[in-house]
Amino acid sequence: MSNNAGNTLLALLTGAAIGAGIGILFAPDKGTKTREKFKDGYDDAIKDLKHKFENASEELKSKFVHNKKKELQETYEELISNVSHKTEDVISFLESKLADLKEQNAKLQK
Template sequence: MSNNAGNTLIALLTGAAIGAGIGILFAPDKGSRTREKFRDGYDDAKKDLKHKFESASDELKSKLAFTKNYDLQETYDDLISNVSHKAEDVISFLESKLAELKEQNAKLQK
């Protein structure tokens, strides 16, 4: 989970706990009604937490997909670059061998 999502989760849980504690301490209602309000608040916090988790999960999946695609493209580019360098090396080697063969052929033609 990203650092921002983790901080948001901690803030949400801390706020829910503080709000629940204050609500219970200053509640003028009967216990059953207070428990009902607490349950409703818990359900709301649970839904909000679930939404934030799904959002963070989707964001993480998106970033991973981008990273995989980026890494694949970077690997492909590196491979093409390396092959190009190797091709240049082979061409240089063949040119030097061709030059040697031309020299040997010239000596034989004299």
């Protein structure tokens, strides 16, 4: 997880803890209702945290796939370039051998 996302998560958890503490201190309701509200707030915070984690995970996966796709494209282009150079070498070699064969054939036809 990036440092920015870690700071955001820490700020979220700190804010939730402070808010829950202040809410309990100033709660006008009975203890059971306060605990129920606290549990609901906790559940909401967990859902929100899970949602943010899933979003961060998807973003990381997307970046990873993009980077791998870019690397694959670069490797493909390098391979095509190397094959092109090798093809030119093979063609030059074959042309040289063909010229030698034509020369030998010409000598045999005399």
